[in-house]
Amino acid sequence: MTNKYYEFFCPVKVIAGKAALEHIPYELTGMAAKRPMIVTDKGVRAAGLLEPVIAACEESGLEITSIYDDVPPDSSTTVVRDIAGIYRQEKCDSIIAVGGGSAIDTGKAVNILVSEGGDDIAKYSGAGVLKHPLKPFFVVPTTAGTGSEVTSVAVITDEAKGVKLPFTSPFLLPNAAIIDPRMTLTLPPHITAATAMDAMTHATEAFTCMAKNPLSDAYATSAIKKISHSLLHVMDNPKDSDGRLDLAQASTMAGIAFSNSMVGLVHALGHATGAICHLPHGLCMSLYLPYVLEYNLETIRDPLGELLLYLEGPEVFAATPAGRRAEASISAIRKLRDALYKRCQLPRTLKETGKVTEDQLDHIAEMALDDGSIMFNPKEVTLEDARAVLRRAWA
Amino acid sequence: MLAKRIQPMVFQARRLYVELMFQVMGRALQAVSEVDEKVQNEARALPDGFLFEMMVMPNGSKLIVEHTGQGRFRYHDDQAPRPVDLSIQFKHIAHAFLVLSFQEKTSVAFANDRMLVDGDISYAVRMTRVLNRLESFILPKLIAERAVKEYPADLHLPEKLISAARIYLKVATNFVETVRA
Ligand SMILES: [Fe+2]
Numbered sequence: 001m002t003n004k005y006y007e008f009f010c011p012v013k014v015i016a017g018k019a020a021l022e023h024i025p026y027e028l029t030g031m032a033a034k035r036p037m038i039v040t041d042k043g044v045r046a047a048g049l050l051e052p053v054i055a056a057c058e059e060s061g062l063e064i065t066s067i068y069d070d071v072p073p074d075s076s077t078t079v080v081r082d083i084a085g086i087y088r089q090e091k092c093d094s095i096i097a098v099g100g101g102s103a104i105d106t107g108k109a110v111n112i113l114v115s116e117g118g119d120d121i122a123k124y125s126g127a128g129v130l131k132h133p134l135k136p137f138f139v140v141p142t143t144a145g146t147g148s149e150v151t152s153v154a155v156i157t158d159e160a161k162g163v164k165l166p167f168t169s170p171f172l173l174p175n176a177a178i179i180d181p182r183m184t185l186t187l188p189p190h191i192t193a194a195t196a197m198d199a200m201t202h203a204t205e206a207f208t209c210m211a212k213n214p215l216s217d218a219y220a221t222s223a224i225k226k227i228s229h230s231l232l233h234v235m236d237n238p239k240d241s242d243g244r245l246d247l248a249q250a251s252t253m254a255g256i257a258f259s260n261s262m263v264g265l266v267h268a269l270g271h272a273t274g275a276i277c278h279l280p281h282g283l284c285m286s287l288y289l290p291y292v293l294e295y296n297l298e299t300i301r302d303p304l305g306e307l308l309l310y311l312e313g314p315e316v317f318a319a320t321p322a323g324r325r326a327e328a329s330i331s332a333i334r335k336l337r338d339a340l341y342k343r344c345q346l347p348r349t350l351k352e353t354g355k356v357t358e359d360q361l362d363h364i365a366e367m368a369l370d371d372g373s374i375m376f377n378p379k380e381v382t383l384e385d386a387r388a389v390l391r392r393a394w395a
Numbered sequence: 396m397l398a399k400r401i402q403p404m405v406f407q408a409r410r411l412y413v414e415l416m417f418q419v420m421g422r423a424l425q426a427v428s429e430v431d432e433k434v435q436n437e438a439r440a441l442p443d444g445f446l447f448e449m450m451v452m453p454n455g456s457k458l459i460v461e462h463t464g465q466g467r468f469r470y471h472d473d474q475a476p477r478p479v480d481l482s483i484q485f486k487h488i489a490h491a492f493l494v495l496s497f498q499e500k501t502s503v504a505f506a507n508d509r510m511l512v513d514g515d516i517s518y519a520v521r522m523t524r525v526l527n528r529l530e531s532f533i534l535p536k537l538i539a540e541r542a543v544k545e546y547p548a549d550l551h552l553p554e555k556l557i558s559a560a561r562i563y564l565k566v567a568t569n570f571v572e573t574v575r576a
Contacts, residue, residue: 004507005507005508005509006507006508007508126513127511127512127513128511166516209506210502210503210506211506211507211508261506262506369520370440370517370520370521371517371520372516372517372519372520374520375502375505375506375519375520375523376502376505376506380502380524380527
């Protein structure tokens with residue numbers, strides 16, 4: 001008998017497809033919620049993405065009680081406290097987060113405060129602190145990448161102390177994630193590309209890192225198939241709602257995969273690079289993915305080879321000898337990156353970003369070694385290894 | 396209680412083994428931190444007075460070490476002088492046994508949801524690397540390859556320390572054989 005053991009958990013109801021937003025009022029009523037608060041950011045509002053959400057609710061006679069649209073890109077404990085204050089003042093009874101990673105994380109954190117009470121969110125930081133279900137919470141993602149709508153994690157910056165507070169609890173998961181293609185139709189090309197590559201990385205790392213399991217594998221491969229199939233098509237036809245829906249669903253599936261089997265070195269390097277050089281997360285993912293796969297190659301040859309089927313389709317898979325499939329998977333990812341570079345200049349090397357200097361590489365390597373994701377990388381990474389990967393990713 | 400009546404000896408042996416292994420690891424951590432540069436470099440990033448605990452949930456055996464500065468650890472047995480900074484907790488003694496009898500790698504145990512981390516995750520990452528390094532010292536190459544992700548090519552420890560630790564390992568192996576049956 002092997003020692004293999006795994007856990008898989010995803011209690012989020014997924015409501016996806018055409019006119020998905022119009023299901024929100026029914027879902028709210030089903031949980032006896034009558035006074036929802038929308039948590040979002042200025043960008044979402046300016047892009048006109050709130051209107052369909054509000055209209056969908058009002059048409060069913062459900063008034064949105066309050067809208068907070070000032071979530072910053074890096075949400076803080078002060079913002080969370082302010083929003084919780086408004087929620088209480090307006091006597092709201094549920095939260096709808098509309099946006100990307102930051103708005104969703106903020107929604108999760110606000111839900112802790114308004115459900116558990118108090119003003120000090122730091123008190124609830126850490127793993128497993130929450131012991132009870134929270135208020136009704138819904139998420140409407142407006143990017144297709146982070147997968148935050150199906151993860152039980154939120155990260156909020158404590159500005160006074162200058163630290164990032166992590167929160168993990170299954171109770172942070174929303175009651176439902178609403179995936180409507182209207183929400184991602186207007187995403188600009190470079191964000192479409194970077195966020196899709198974030199999802200691609202979630203799925204690829206989930207499938208090749210230490211905590212992979214049969215259930216997360218199923219989600220990971222489906223996500224990769226959809227992204228490979230639709231990403232370039234959407235880049236060329238941004239208004240294609242079927243393609244947009246494919247990417248949004250892929251992002252959710254990749255989120256389910258990685259939240260159950262974790263990520264690895266690509267994320268460790270990406271988190272460090274984001275913190276030091278202020279580069280967007282998705283961009284870092286796209287940049288490091290092939291270099292890390294090359295570094296891990298001999299440990300992940302079998303699973304990586306399997307991914308060729310989802311990256312390139314059955315013809316290419318069948319035509320490639322089994323012993324060459326892992327390398328062919330890496331080539332497929334490189335080819336995709338080249339195509340994205342051609343369409344929106346998504347950088348493929350650190351040098352191409354124009355925002356990283358060579359003398360920062362050591363700092364990035366050191367910081368990556370302290371990142372939690374590195375624990376699940378299939379190969380044990382030393383400082384020298386991390387430096388070597390960064391040098392390869394340089395130019 | 397029913398389970399106790401069925402296999403009392405096995406459970407007793409497993410408990411004793413985990414307890415013994417915690418003691419071995421605690422002492423070995425202190426010893427290794429006195430001679431091995433790699434362990435010292437990893438440990439140096441921890442605050443002085445940092446207390447690390449490994450325990451079996453809910454109130455089982457535990458191992459506590461303190462980082463006393465300059466990358467050195469001091470073994471505290473199972474008594475912490477103050478609240479610990481980082482705790483790695485096995486969900487069940489059976490999971491602790493899998494790891495401490497080198498049937499499951501520490502990193503795999505994390506991946507398999509066998510244990511929880513309470514505290515700063517970056518310190519947990521560091522301590523996992525220290526434990527990997529330690530395991531490769533104590534164990535003969537063959538078993539160590541199973542216990543750690545990769546067997547380091549550059550182990551230079553006084554033979555005396557290694558052989559001392561391996562004596563414990565012998566005891567340990569006997570335990571595994573008894574308990575496994
Ligand atoms: Fe990511």
